Amino acid sequence: MDLVWLKVPQWEHREGLFHGFIGRQGGKSRGGYSSLNLSFRVGDNPELVKDNLCDMKKTVGLHDLRIVTMRQVHGPHIIDIRDKHLKEAGEADGMVTEEREIFLGVLTADCVPILFNVPERKLVAGLHAGWRGTLGGISIKMVNHLRERYDVEPASIEVAMGPAIGPCCYEIGADVSVPMVQKWGGVAEKTLQWRDDRSYLDLRHLNRLQLEEAGVTSEKTYQIGPCTSCATNDFFSYRRRRGKNGLQISFIGWL
Ligand SMILES: [Zn+2]
Structure with missing residues (x-):
């Protein structure tokens, strides 16, 4: 299987840690779903999605294990996962687990997939951050959740943000830029770009700055x-x- 599988170089040597940002190549789906669509909720043939998921898990070394996904709704909810047999976690945009052999999956196509890792605790989290989630400060909510529920210091958290629409392409209207600046002020302004009277947003940069405000170090x-x-x-x-x-x-x- 010819997979696009991006990893965090600093995480590759950690024994037992499985992670990655998987691309669209190497699957069986056709048309707009071509080819490695992994969502059962976008109208694709479920048999093909099942095959895609199975082939992908085999390739990344998680053949008999589950990757839990959630019904992402651009909301503020974060769910704690403890059940190894769970396939889908319900409505949420963030998940956390401290259990071994539970793998958290975030589905995206422009929104930012954010993976959190606290290596000394073997605790992980996954987050889906589009503009609504980012406006709501979902990255900061996750850091607060980890501190309050799991007693995790923000400085011990590592974060990886995967492929997402960049400021080169993400044109936004005043319906997005105005509330963003109202709520996040100078932090949001740093991540807005203006070209030919159009405004563009750097979602990953904005989440990075929000995480910094919450105590996660930029290094x-x-x-x-x-x-x-x-x-x-x-x-x-x-x-x-x-x-x-x-x-x-x-x-x-x-693992
Ligand atoms: Zn672009």
């Missing part, structure tokens, strides 16, 4: 992979395709 925040709307051969992009479109997966967990 432990990694940005992995290209803009999804530029690299359409390798990644699904909702903006680029509109209509029928697949979703790619990012995952993390410890």
